[in-house]
Amino acid sequence: MDIKKWTINLPVRQKMLYSYLLTFLIVVVIGNSYLFFFARSAILESAENELRSTTLAVKSMVKTAFNVSVTNYLQTIAEKNLEILVNLYLQDLKEEKAKALAAQILSSQSIGKTGSLYAFNSFGIVEVHPDQNLVGEDFSSHNYISLQKQRKYGYLEYVEEEHAEELDRVRALYMTYFGPWDWIISASSYKDELISLFNADDLRQNILSIHFGRTGYPFVMDSKGNMLVHPKLQGQNLYNAEDENGRKFIKEMCEKKNGTMVYSWKNPGESQSREALAVYSYIPELNWIIASSSYFDEFYGPLATLRLFNLGTLILVTIVIFVISRMVSGSITKPIMGLMAGLKAVSRGDFTTRLTPGSTDEIGRLETHFNTFIAQLEESNTKLNESEKSFRSIFENSVEGIFQFNMEGRILKVNSSFVAMLGYSSGQELIREGTNFHQHLILRKDLWNTILDLIISDGAVKGLEVQIARKSGTVFWCLLNARGIYDRGSDEITRIEGFLSDINDKRIAQEGQKQILEDLEGMVDERTVELSSRIAELEQRNQLSLSMGEMGDMLQSCRNIVETYPVISQYLKIFFPQDSCILFLHDNDKKMIDKVVPSMSEADPFVSMTNDSCWALRQGKTYLFTDNMNQELTCDHVDSAPHGYICIPLIAHGVTIGLLHIMFHQNDYVDAEQQAAELGRKTRLCSRLGEHLSLALVNLKLREELKVKSIQDSLTGLANRSHMEEILQRQFYRMLRYKTPCSLIMLDVDHFKRFNDTYGHDMGDCVLRELGAYLKDNTRGEDLACRYGGEEFVIIMVATEIENAKKKAERIRTGIAEVITIPYLSEILHVTVSIGVATSPLHAQSAKGLFKAADNALYRAKENGRNRVEVAEEKNIRSVS
Secondary structure, three states, rough: OOHHHHHHOOOHHHHHHHHHHHHHHHHHOOOOOOOOHHHHHHHHHHHHHHHHHHHHHHHHHHHHHHHHHHHHHHHHHHHHHHHHHHHHHHOOOOHHHHHHHHHHHHHEEEEEEEEEEEEEOOOOOEEOOOOOHHHOOEOOOHHHHHHHHHOOOOEEEEEHHHOOOOOOOOEEEEEEEEEEEEEEEEEEEHHHHHHHOOHHOOOOOHHHHHEEOOOEEEEEEEEOOEEEEEOOOOOOOOOOOOOOOOOOHHHHHHOOOOOOEEEOOOOOOOOEEEEEEEEEEEOOOOOOOOEEEHHHHHOOOOHHHHHHHHHHHHHHHHHHHHHHHHHHHHHHHHHHHHHHHHHHHOOOOOOOEEEEEOOHHHHHHHHHHHHHHHHHHHHHHHHHHHHHHHHHHHHHHHEEEEEEEEEEEEEEEEOOOHHHHOOOHHHHHHHHOHHHHHHHHEEEOOHHHHHHHHHHOOOOOEEEEEEEEEOOOOOOEEEEEEEEEOOOOOOOOEEEEEEEEEEEHHHHHHHHHHHHHHHHHHHHHHHHHHHHHHHHHHHHHHHHHHHHHHHHHHHHOOOOOHHHHHHHHHHHHHHHHEEEEEEEEEEOOOOOOEEEOOOOOOOOOOEEEEHHHHHHHOOOOOOOOOOOOOHHHHHOOOOOOOOOOEEEEEOHHHHHHEEEEEOOOOOOOOOHHHHHHHHHHHHHHHHHHHHHHHHHHHHHHHHHHHHHHEEEEOOOEEEEEEHHHHHHHHHHHHHHHHHEEEEEEEEOOOOHHHHHHOOHHHHHHHHHHHHHHHHOOOOOOOOOOEEEEEOOEEEEOOOOHHHHHHHHHHHHHHHHHHHHHEOOOEEEEOOOOOEEEEEEEOOOOOOOHHHHHHHHHHHHHHHOOOOOOEEOOOOOOOOOO
């Protein structure tokens, strides 16, 4: 707090100086720190990349030189032996003897420790090999043999497939080809066995010629720490060498073989150790480590220069800011002192004080504004005195009564209009007599407490109509506006002042207007009742429209006609809650019309009727019967209609599909007009409902017909193959869930092709129709008979064991042989079938497996003489999900 107070009380000049210096120092320190960190990171990254590039370049140079040495060595051996084979071939020797000598010469040679010469032909068959057990073997499946067969000449490196896990054991070979014998001659050895061919001295000058910075250099050592190539430590072993921190950094390089390392090192001839950065990489074939190293102080040298430059810049700018801030603050503080003296003079009432601006900057403009402000203040003071005189004149001459009284209601000050309004001769008389607003003037004494409460809570009273008594005793209406007056420096109201306006004539006029408004309100209430009734009717229509849409959605979701009956019944109760509603639909042959809603019961007086029993069906349009019509005009299906009814034919696409009959309930209508309106509403509703029901029922019938056609065989009337497969899969899910058996009977008409060829396809179709009718009549409701295709039929039996399925199949076989007879000309044709039976899970645990088992059983029935039943063979069934 002391520092904050000291800072606030500093002179402006010092505040500017300190704030500028502090801001600049913070910005410079942060900026330089970021710049230094960024430069350091960039330099380190650049140096590391240069070292890595040098290491990789040296590594590539060494590997290339080694590979060239190995290639030349193996090539010399291979081509020299090719010359031997050519000489043997040109000698006067039999080919077998020449080949034997050549094989002896090749197999007797060794390359390195384990390398050898071998030969094979273009088919991958070994012709020569040091291991005689491999001669004659086929090696064409080996990848490297395939490459040799393709190329026949040149150098090749590979890892033997049986030693694929030894990634460092790379094998090198050079091959050449001797055409007369179709021999591919290969000189092969592990690369690491040929290290002796390569000498680091061959590359020493090239490696030592590479350098970066003043002392950065690459070097080469083996994995035991022996310096093979080094500018100063050539031939020494530094495996256990330690830096100044006791770290064996060479040992770490030999163990890790690849990576980056920071260590301290002092070369011979140097006075002290320095921190160095090294990037190293490993060559497995030579067991060499290539490294590049450089000291940090060499590539961090520019940072010291940058640090000195930043320090000098900071000192120079600090001096400049100090001088400039002193000059700027001086140009500000001096005019401010003059401005303070001018304000002090004005505060004593001297409005003639003026300043002389010394510049046109912000301070100069402030001095100009000060002069303008003082001039305006002087002018305002003059106008204020004149305004006081004007307001005094307004107070005295106002037509409104202006007053001031204390919190007890005693009048303290009034104008002449207030005196005249109350009938007194002067204000002095009113005050002298001690007139009290609360006790003498206001007619209703209880209003005084209301006025006080409003002034205390809200600070004012606005537009309060009160009755005031004149001196003569007469009473008049006036409008009171008043506010509370606080003492200076206090929160307590001590006086009340305001206006009093005579509104007696206005109040009389308002009484007359009030009566007119009451009459108008009565008329509005009547109209409101009428509008409410209309709104209720619109809301009812809207609700019926919503219900109509909901009914349509429900009907579209029904799977068949029967499912629509409870939906229609439910919504008829919503549309006609007090009336009796009946729905009739045509039967399939369109001769009778049946009642479907509500559902038929034994108590119904009738179940069906003919089309001519209803006037609506005869005319093909809505028929309305009211209670004032002749009773002889009622429809035949109506016994009595004391309150009337309506019949709506359900017509869609020009076809009558049913009838909606609504018997009206007794209603207490006020008059004939209300009755006619209600009948009109019901008639319109019935028409809309009839249209909705007609389209929904016709669409559902069409959908049912299409569904039947999609799952039914057109010739036999049984289920088709696709429906059978769907039902069979569904039964398998049921079987797995409830652990119940499922049996399958598959039957085939015996000699059906011969029957078609002899009697024609029409008779064949007749046999299939008769067979379909028989299976439909002799199949349980829960089972499914279907035509699988051609003369093959399938029966799916739900929850049926194998014994019951076999008995059922036998009854079907004997029944078909005995019942189905086809008359043809003068003879009677008989039909027999062969049947196969299978049950799950006994014979199969999948739909496909069950069908296969039944089909195999059917095939055995045909092989065993036809007109018989065979059961599928039991197998060791593996459980499937």
